[in-house]
Amino acid sequence: MDIARWKSGDEQAFVFPQSCGRRKGWVKYMKRRVVIIGGGAGGPSTAAEAGRRDPSLAITMIEKGEYISYAACPMPYYIGDVIKDEKKLIARTPEKFREGGVDVRTGVEAENVDLAAQVVTLVGGEALPFDVLVLATGTRPILPGIPGEDREGVFTLKQLPDAVGIKQFIRESRCRTAIIVGAGFIGMEMCEAFREAGVETTVVNRGSMPVPRWDPELGQLVVKSLLDHQIRMMADTTIQAIEKGETCRLRLITDQGKIEADVILLAIGVRPSVGLAGEMGLALGKTGAVAVDFSQKTSHPAVYAVGDCCEAYHRVSRRWVHIPLGDIANKQGRVAGCNIGGFPTIFPGIVGAQAFKLFDLEIAATGLDEREALAAGFHPVSNLVWGDVVPLSVPGTTRLGLKLIADEATGLFLGAQAIGPHGAVSRINTLSAALWSGLSIDEVAYLDLAYSPPFSRAWDLIHIAAQDLMKKMVRRPPR
Template identity: 60%
Template structure:
């Protein structure tokens, strides 16, 4: 959606996977703009707020997430947005088209906030990011998130670290003024980019068990605690193949896979969802960033004894004019040598290397396995010894 707001994607219809009409053509009845009031698991019926009663043999919770709003006084003012769904993106883009906007403030420094900083700057809007932490992209090691900050600042994004917003009120120069611990800011548009939470109210109220993450607990077939009730997507948990724990990591590719598994099981073709390693990526201006597996903090919480290394290598053979620096962090368990996590940042080659190492995490490879992986060597894409090899061999020496 940031790419639609930033006019990279021109037509919002390209963001709609399937229209209600297309569903109906395949025999699937769709009720849009309809809120569910209650779900009666025992009676096997869904009751909508407008009085419809929909009996079911099987039920799937696919309620997704809701944007987290911290309860800042004034966060409901005109010009203050979250970016959760397509309707939010359309409203934001409409405001930018209809109303001159000179200044934007983004509260939060995660994926959406970072991608939206680029969209606002590409629109010529003066942009400030306010973050309660010291650096953006908190999941990444400071040595890797610092280049992300430098890239943002190079493109004109002001970053206010360790800053809290206390209230939002009418502005004098712009539509709104934010009162912060670092002083007042004025903005024509404010984006609350503080993450999401699983939308589980309906499931909880109907007696469905939630897991330790606060999302709906499911098994490998996507079945909940009720025999004929399933859940899929951002509202439910996934099995993490590295930590061995059930977690909630809301990503679209995970949701698609879980939905297929749930539907296949309901349709009589048994399937299991084998889990995730939490692979994720984003782009901000000219930088790629990606990660998979566990951070050091997550690894410690899961009972491992993590040891890490950070390597700065080249995205291509160093003799190639296209070679760019890429930073790669590997984390392994000191006792077993098992690969636990990876992070990468660079102008090129960061996502491809994390994708490779994501497969290694999925297969539960050791560092010794990774250190001599047979990779596709070609000077435009890497050296004979790839940064993956060099980082893994360096980390082996620290075990």
């Protein structure tokens, strides 16, 4: 390609010779400036992909913390010491990024953004002009707003420094007891992590069952697993205050009584960090997260948003939702990076696939649960079947519970939940591909899956559940 004809935004990536980037003058003049705010997962993905697609870009990524490009999802395994070193959570170091030409600046915070002038002003006054801005500001933990929630020994778990802090605190303060407030999947993973770290754990839950996304019949396995591993459960409990304890460091006051522990983790959810986006006047979605289109563009043409701070299109409910998960952030970052780097790409959306491990259980779900299906205007019918999934290769009982949900009006397959020692994630992934494609429950009932006796039965549990659900849906008008 003739360099004289090259223009900013050209879809054909222009690869500079290595020596070229160091020359001043016209080369520098042509460079499009990309500023990325946030260095967790989505930001670094954007930076890496944009740089790969268009090495001529001048990319600056700022992060207010000290770590960038880390995987947040394995943090419970770091705290449980399955992963020894926090460095293992880091996908790409700042040095690695700098080698790739990305200017990474940690400990740097954006003060405000002037969209008209296309300049980010940093805390301290420095100005960063941009041609393209990427918001990857993530989420912040929801705090209950009770007295004492800021005491030493009370933690939330969102970013890598939180994980490092919790692990250090448990070790240095020799914590023997912990309270986890919240029984979502992070709370559950942290039960196992604390257990691994030798800490006696109590879960305090506002609702009656942990992980309410899963059917109560499946949830019973979660409860059993917690009890089997000496995790105490306090259900239907509202927290009121955190005080200094008597026998332990801290005391949690609840409407069900007082309970003491050396460390308290608040895991009651997260909110998108949209302060900057709001000030810039960017459109937010109904969920409160930054509204984006399929290219990850916000309402302003020069601004992209990726990861936990923005929404994603849900292919089943056909609404824009806010589901902050690391794999989604990675994908959105790559899509934004491709587009910024001149390769037209869309992020085709999500189906709500999710999994976590709790001791010996695989716990997975995808699509909509019944509440969400109703909210979207569907007519959910569901069933729940139990079966042995690996008849030969694993000795003993390997029961898997699988719940399927479909729309009675159309037969559209809407969602699935699975729990068992083996095969839950695998089946949820297969069903996620089915949801992605908008299959009907009739098609799910006859899906062609790889059958071999060591791995499954001729009728897999997926088929059995779907066939069974089909029968529930035959509501022909009387003749």
